[in-house]
Amino acid sequence: AQSVTQLDSQVPVFEEAPVELRCNYSSSVSVYLFWYVQYPNQGLQLLLKYLSGSTLVKGINGFEAEFNKSQTSFHLRKPSVHISDTAEYFCAVIISTGANNLFFGTGTRLTVIP
Amino acid sequence: SAVISQKPSRDICQRGTSLTIQCQVDSQVTMMFWYRQQPGQSLTLIATANQGSEATYESGFVIDKFPISRPNLTFSTLTVSNMSPEDSSIYLCSVVTSGGPTDTQYFGPGTRLTVL
Numbered sequence A: 001a002q003s004v005t006q007l008d009s010q011v012p013v014f015e016e017a018p019v020e021l022r023c024n025y026s027s028s029v030s031v032y033l034f035w036y037v038q039y040p041n042q043g044l045q046l047l048l049k050y051l052s053g054s055t056l057v058k059g060i061n062g063f064e065a066e067f068n069k070s071q072t073s074f075h076l077r078k079p080s081v082h083i084s085d086t087a088e089y090f091c092a093v094i095i096s097t098g099a100n101n102l103f104f105g106t107g108t109r110l111t112v113i114p
Numbered sequence B: 001s002a003v004i005s006q007k008p009s010r011d012i013c014q015r016g017t018s019l020t021i022q023c024q025v026d027s028q029v030t031m032m033f034w035y036r037q038q039p040g041q042s043l044t045l046i047a048t049a050n051q052g053s054e055a056t057y058e059s060g061f062v063i064d065k066f067p068i069s070r071p072n073l074t075f076s077t078l079t080v081s082n083m084s085p086e087d088s089s090i091y092l093c094s095v096v097t098s099g100g101p102t103d104t105q106y107f108g109p110g111t112r113l114t115v116l
Helices: none
Strands: A003-005 A010-014 A019-021 A024-026 A031-038 A044-050 A056-058 A064-068 A073-078 A087-095 A108-113 B004-007 B010-013 B019-025 B031-037 B043-049 B068-072 B075-080 B089-096 B105-107 B111-115
Touching (some): A031 A064, A031 A073, A044 A056, B019 B089
Parallel strands (some): A010 A108
Antiparallel strands (some): A087 A108, B089 B105
């Protein structure tokens, strides 16, 4: 079975500070990895995804994530956050050999403090 | 890209009643999905809605409780039947515009359902 774990349910960080949101997955087969963001009262929006190739993936709004196969992780990072980054962030996977649906983590609420 | 609208945006319903949620996309799409996001929890896939065929339901979800229609490539409905307070959730529609599921999934704004 596959699962996605986001260890931090809430992450407060001061404006212009760096942030890392952690994501670990478990799967016996290859996966595709995604990060989505949900701003208040809005739908989910894709930040970035890893399908293959370079393990460092750059997304929108200055975010990036690194796929680490040995640690089964896909942590999201940003070197300097803005107030507008306050949102809920979801890590998700698609199993490469199975059904074509996203499995989501429980989400991390990032709060940027002025 | 795809722009998705959902109706209603929110509703408060009495137990035992049913609510139909509509999902409209501004372009033809191959795959449509319905998710549930219960309070404080992550998104869980309910079913994949295929045009011209029966929806494919995930474990724990059945057609009698969550009937789905997909009459064309731009529209789908999800009905939450015989509601109970446990059905209080945000229901989201999502689509993949082309290719396979690793293509970007676009999500609607969601329908916030409260069952009393």
